Amino acid sequence: MTDCTNKTLFRTGSGFSILNDNKIVRRSISTTGEDGALDLCLSVIMLWQAVCQRNEENQRVLLALSSTGEQLFCLLMSRDPEIHRQSLALLAIYTQTEMGRDMVNEYLDLPELVQALLRFMDFPDERASTAIGLLTDLAQEERFRVQLRSNFSTVVLPSFTRLLRSIELVNAAALPQSIAVLGNLSLDTVMRGQMSACELCWKACLEAVDKCQVHTPGSSSRDLLFAILGLMVNLSLEQNAVIQEYAGPVTHMCMALLNSKDGGILTRTMGILSHVLPQCPIAIEDAVTGGVVKKILQFLKAGGQTTTLYSIKTLAVCTKSSLQAREDVVMQDKRFRILMKLLSSESELIVGNTSLCLGNCLEVPGAASSLLKSDILKVLLRHAGGDAKKTAVQKNAAIALGKLCTSEPRYMVELRQLHGIEILNSCMKYVD
Known part of the structure; x- marks a missing residue:
C-alpha cells in the first residue's frame, strides 16, 4: 500500500468491505484487542492508515462506512496505549487537510469525538498533546463549530469545565492548548453565549487562575494563565446576569494580576476589565478604590496598541461613573x-x-x-x-x-x- 495504484486497487477491489464484513476483524476492533487479538486490531488500524495516507477518496470511503464511526470511538476508548497512538495517527491523516476535516465533520459524531479526545488529557504522555492537536485543527473550521452548537452546553462544555477545575491533575504540557481550543470555540457567537451564561464556567476560570498563581512561576504556568485570560476576554464580550454576578470576583482577580510584569498577561487582564466593568457599577468602585487609575495611566504611558485600546476604554468607563476616578486622573x-x-x-x-x-x-x-x-x-x-x-x-x-x-x-x-x-x-x- 505504498503507491497510489495499490491504494486504488484496494478500494476498487472491495478491500474496505472485506475487512468490515469479517466477523473476527470486527470483534477485534469492538473489543479493542482485549480478547487476545491485539496484533490483529493494530494491523487493521495501520492498514487503514496506509491506504488513506494521501488518498482522499479512500479516506471518504472508510469514514462513509456505517460502522467506522462507532469503531473509531471504541478504539479511542481502549485501554491499550498503542491502540490509542495508532488511532490518533489515523485521525491526524484527516485533520491535516481541509477536505479531510470536512469528512470528519460530515461522518463523525462531533460532540462524542471531542469528549473522546479530551479524555486523553488524563494521560501524562504524548497522547494528550496529539489529541489536543487534532482538536485544534478541527476547531479552526466554522462547520465544526456550527455542528457543535446544539449539544455544546450539555455535552462538550462540561468536559472543558472539568479540565479547568482540575488543572493540577491533567497533562500540564497540553493544557494551555486545550484552553486555547475552548477560546477558538468561543469565537462562535452561539457557543460563546452558552459559555458566558454558564456559572460553572466562570467559577472554573477563577479557580484555574488562582491555581496558576499558586504554582511555581514558570513558562508552563504562564502559558496556561495566558490561555485562560484569553478565554475570559472572549466570554466577557457578552452581557448577561452571570457576568454581573461574577463581576466582583473577576475584578478582584484582575486587580491582583495588574501587578504582573508580563505584557501579555497585563493586556488580557485589562481586556477583561474593559468588558466586565461597564456591567457592574459596584465593580467599578472596587477597581477605582484599588488603584486601577494609576495602573491604567502607567499602561497608557508605556504604549502598545491593544493594551491602549483596552486601557482607555476602561478609564472612560471608570471616569464616567466615579468622581474618585476623575479626581485620580487630574491628580496623577x-x-x-x-x-x-x-x-x-x-x-x-x-x-x-x-x-x-x-x-x-x-x-x-x-x-x-x-x-x-x-x-x-x-x-x-x-x-x-x-x-x-x-x-x-x-x-x-x-x-x-x-x-x-x-x-x-x-x-x-x-x-x-x-x-x-x-x-x-x-x-x-x-x-x-
Missing part, C-alpha cells in the same frame, strides 16, 4: 499630557474614548485651567468637525469641548476666533 496626570497624546492617535476607538474620558475629567473643578496653554481646543475642534467614520468620535469631542468652555470661560474667545461655534452647531446632530 495634572496637565493631561497622557490624554493629549492619545488624542493624536490614528485609532478612532482610542480618540473617541480619550475624548469621553477627558470630558468626564473636565468636570473636576480647576481641571480645565491646567490646559490653558495647550492646543486642546484646536484638537477637539478638529475631531468634532472632522469626518471620522465613527460618530462617537465627533460626539465625544463635541461634549468635551462644551465642558471645556463651560468650566473655563476664557476658552470662549479662542472658540469664536476659530469659528468653533459654527462647528459645534454642525455636529450637534451627534449629541443626544
